[in-house]
Amino acid sequence: MTDLLAGLDDGQRGAVLAPSGPVCVLAGAGTGKTRTITHRIARLISTGAHPVSEVLAVTFTTRAAGEMRLRLRALGVPGVQARTFHSAALKQLRYFWPRSVGGSLWPVLENKMRLVAMASRRVGAGTDTATLRDLAGEIEWAKATLAAPDTYQQAVAATLRDTPVAVETAAKVFAVYESIKSESEQLDFDDLLLHACAILETDESVAREFRARYRCFVVDEYQDVTPLQQRMLDAWLGGRDQLTVVGDANQTIYSFAGASPKYLLGFDRKYPEATVVRLERDYRSTPQVVTLANRIIAGATGSAARLRLKLTAVLPDGPEATFNEFPDEPAEAAAVAGQIAARIDGGSPASSMAVLFRINAQSEAYEQALTAAKVPYVVRGGQRFFARAEVRQAMVTLRGAAQQAGAANGQADDPDAAAVDPELVTTVRRLLAPIGLSDDPPPAGALRDRWDSLLGVVSIAEELADAEATAGLPQLVGELEQRAEAQHAPSIDGVTLASLHAAKGLEWDSVFLVGLTDGTLPIQHADTPEQVEEERRLFYVGVTRARTRLAMSWALSRTEGGRRSRRRSRFLTGLAPDLPVGSRTRAAGRCRICGGPLATPAAIKIGRCENCPSTADPELVEALRDWRRQRSSDDSVPAYVVFSDATLFAIAERRPTDADALLAIPGIGRSKLDHYGTDVLELVTRTR
Incomplete structure (x- = not known):
């Protein structure tokens, strides 16, 4: 027992030592909740309160369940059942179904979309992929909230749910889907819980046997349980x-x-004798991040305020969070990519950083900017922009239209010579309208995700039209194909791109929270106070993913040169300083030649606009390259590991005379200063 309590703080120790009755552990972000609950389970077993076979621990993801099993094994209790709700229910159904229902357990659908499509066709509803995804989502929501086909519409009305498809249509599809599934004797994922509940609630012998076996339960992430769970x-x-x-x-x-x-908020009312323990010592993030997180959540309202946790940082001080405003999304993405590239050059692993956004469609700008900066990345919880079905469909549509235009002009074999479209963006919008690009955005759901992706294609057309006034469909198709090819380069160890929802449960040294504008965070369709408060909590989750560095940014326009009509998120009020409209970040900086803002990763690194005259000494550039070639050979590493070309040019232009000046160059951190600083400064001195 002494070993199980070693290294625990007072709150963690209180949770571990609490009696085996009802216990509620209120655990803030980064407070060591997994460590606490696994030590609690191990302690209950080691003291004889419960044998291993009596304990069932449930959580929400297979990853979390796997981590729990590994930790329990390390604590000497490898036999504990740690599963997701659905995995536990499936195991129980396989055992009890033949006895309680008879015959073999019905097969579980790997994907319900085929049956949803059949049901949708029968009621005359849409069968496109986005509509089917939305219908499947509504069925899953209904089951999670214990709504049946005949009570679904009332449940929607009672919760003020903003449905992505017509409520009447979804109800009809739901009813026919359930009928088809039952007739074919199949189960979907949610049926596992529904049928397991029904058996335990109606079959006394099964209930007695199960409850004699399992007597102690642990539930992680209890704030996210559904009525069905x-x-x-x-x-x-x-x-x-x-x-x-x-x-x-x-x-x-x-x-x-x-x-x-x-259920979490009402736990102490349901169990008045419950032990309630609060974990508020944050072991993940610096005081600067923790203070900011506390300030964000302090503004929350509603029932959750009663159990609000105020985190206390344990780690030493770190850098202050930064708040950066940009004129448009491309400039924001370029600046973020530039900062990331500089940190990688300074020795930070790409995998230690993440760019987090509210919706998946925002990833395209960052995929493009990171690709341009030659920074590897991975997309978590979603497809890369050019891998999405709707984007591929848009490219096929535009390619076909470009070929038809070329053929009509007798120039099919020479697409670059095809007739120029004087209104490229208008044409693209017209061509994409039949596949989902309406004038007004659909409600939240798969159709909205599709719309956002198609709008991303339009934004590429807008960029091309701004850069090349005579560009037409053939040029746009070529641009899209080049971007698609470049952004499909495989990457393993890279910067994470993820939505805020997909980032839950993860953490990084450096986090960039981007796109923080009203209408995006909080999302436009967050109409009720409850929905706005959930958006605030989503922002809080994003902030608490950062261990050390946190950068927050927003753009006043979606496209380069567009009208700057956006405003920063209301959640930043009182947190971010009041910046003048269109101001740039300290991290991005301004050109040392003309004073203008720096908008690309390369410009940020060298400290001047790319079209401003270079002040680099050609002799010093060549000397630096010779030195890098020799040093990379001596160290048996690629040349770019020593210094990138952009960093060499920055050194040659700025001609640093001491260590502090060398450290001020983006891409040179303490590690590279220690390894190469003396050589570089000697070279600069020799070529004066």
């Missing part, structure tokens, strides 16, 4: 109270999928 938990417990729940109401971000914090 709570019903499953209640069926497992059967009125008993040997339950430990762990959660943080500040991190409830899945209400759109049916999750509700009310």
